[in-house]
Amino acid sequence: MHPGILSNPLFRTILARLGSGFVTLFVVSLIIFAAIAVLPGDFAKKTLGRAATPETVANFQKALGLDQPAIQRYAIWIGGAVTGDLGLSFSSGSGTPRTVTGIIGPRLENTLFLAGITALFAVPIALTLGIVAAIRRNSWLDKALNAATLASISFPEFFVAYVLMLLLAVKIPVFYSLARITPDMGAVEIFQRIALPVLTLSFGIIAHMMRMTRAAIIGLLAHPYIEMAKLKGVPPWRIVLRHALPNAWAPIAAVVAFNLAYLIVGVVVVEVVFVYPGIGQAMVDAVRTRDIPVVQGCALIFAASYILLNLLADIIAIATNPRLAHPR
């Protein structure tokens, strides 16, 4: 490796953050495993139903390795997870292994698709509205945007979802109330089907990101160098875009990362309401049927998404503000 890279403070900081990310993930994996181990209820009994006899339960537990001590089970699980093998689902029958990755994979793809479309739609709108609100601070537009976003944050997601469904699927049937998408659908139908979940999710996250953008820029506008720019006669939009925004990226990246992570891990309610086959629903299913390997796999993926996206936000923050790379 080129010696210059290691001495690069930005690179070193990223490496350190990556390391601490792994440590966090390891601790989280311990917590996930421990938390699931103390869940009330016997997994074999839940899976086999109330009709199971004690003998059936014992056979089942043995087949799944549930009769082994917890430490051993954890070691097997985490050892596999490091190599990308999350183990077998409890629903595997004799001779038909079903891997956790095989079950979660398509669901994760669906979730990333929905999250991606929502982000493409919501992030530019949120940033634009935030900047506009900051430039036109205390104008009627700013006040209207503030009121609207405050309202949309305050409504619970399922309420927004049902109102949108009532308006746009039942009363004015332009979109579908079910967001089931299949591979044979055309782009237009896919768009119509996911429109309502995207809108629902956008309501919550646009408000959050917009308010943060506005606050970050307004905070910077009080700085002396902005005052200087103003005195030089720089037009307000240019002050914001050229002078304030570059220094505001750190907090904006943080809130965008937070919301993107939420789009991956927190959309269970939206998935349930619109019957969208995403990973959140997969986890709810798995908890309901006590399919522990799938629950653990989902939880690990959720933790990894949070850690990874926060890491990205940190890197953006460091890249746009080199002072952060030299901690005192």
Add this chain to the structure above:
Amino acid sequence: MQDKKDFPQQAGLPPATRRQFIGGVGALVLGASLLPVGMRAAHAAPKQGGSVRFAINDGAQTDSLDPATWQSSFTQVVFGGTLCNALTELAADGTATPDLAESFSASDDLKVWTFKLRQNLQFHDGKPVTANDVIESFRHHMGPSSSSAAKALVEGIADIKDGGDDTIVFTLTGGNADFPYLVSDCHLVVLPAKDGGGLDWARGVATGPYIIEDSQPGVSVRMKRNPNYHKPGQPYFDTVEFVNIIDVAARTNALLTGEIDYMVDADIKTLKLLERNAEIEISKVSGLRHFSFSMNTSVAPFDNPDVRMAIKYAIDREDIVNKAFLGNAKVANDNPVAPQIAFAVNPEPVHSYDIEKAKEHLAKAGLTSLTLDLSVAETAFPNAIDAALLFKEHAAKAGIEINVIREADDGYWDNVWQHKPFVGVDWLGKPTCDSLFTTTYASNAPWNDTAWKNARFDELLVLGRAEPDTAKRQAIYAEMQQLLHDDGGALVIAYALFIDAMSKKIGHGPIGNMLQCDNFRMAERWWLA
């Protein structure tokens, strides 16, 4: 079967509590307005064609085609009832009739059962169905290492043999008159055997009315008509799709927007609104499912029969049905045998809310007051907590103080049921007296949650199972129900209704009143009107 008069919804009338039914003119008017619709659907001739989408509420991405794992109604309806057939099936009237079997017969002691397969039966891939396929299908659930959900059902089978000439001979460990019912269970469907032994369930190839086209576990299963189906004329739809929608509001919206044509388990809280929609038919069918408060008769104070009797008289079941279930259940009389089961009786005296009698029985037990803990959770049965709180109010008037303990939903069936002395229980029911008593009320029954031990009952159970004479069986089962009613620890509150909503485009005959979704076979029996 004699208590049909207590169940007006079976004749197409709306559900009504007895009081409303007798006194309420409004109920009759509503009934009259609903009746022609039901009759039109029931009398129109079935016709072929069209596609339909059914929404079921408990699919999961871990659903498997392995019949040993079918626990949810999604797998039982879609795979058990639509993809596959068993040797017999439950007809809409609750009798076990031949399905893949053309006929069946038993030896005089009811120990050896011979089933003859229909001619020219074939699987979806064109292979003929043989006796060996049937034998492997049963063996799949048997044996000491089986973890099948149907293991307990097949425990009484000592041996299965190929009798030659497309017959299968079952030898049982003891006589069992209900064996044809037992083999109608959706787990015991016939699937192709593997060469060299074992069951080939993974390909999803079976004998049923529909063939799987596309299956996304936990999302939907799309199926097309089986052109070589063994029942002439059936099935009627060209394609059916089963969609998994867990959220009841999402299910209702999907029905209202025409994305689905049928939904299982309509929300009783918004049923009145749904009933107003002219395009939608609500089907209410009383099933085997029932709700009870189980008293453990081996611990004080429930070990005293008079205390149990006092408690049975201290509950106002009609009030609970009206308030906790919003009228969507039928009052039960401490008899777990639902009225549509063969040999069901309604034991006398009918246990109604009677404070005087409750006090009388308390006095007989040497008590003037009584304090009890009642453990419930929302999973105990729907609205169990409300029911328990109402019961607390009722019982207080008879000097019985009930502490309602709200338990956690998680682990309720592992840590509370069969552990605490007085608990709420949701029973899915069994189609015969024998299977119900054997699994739940016999002294050594695996789910004998009342710990009730009655020598006479156990003796009758064995007699009834092996008794070929129907009149004698009727007498035996009547006595057993009377014993349970008078002495047992199960306070059976009400029988549940299956409440489903569907588009009026769907035509159907009488809907089966044993299991959900027309005894699981709606895809085969219904059509587009």
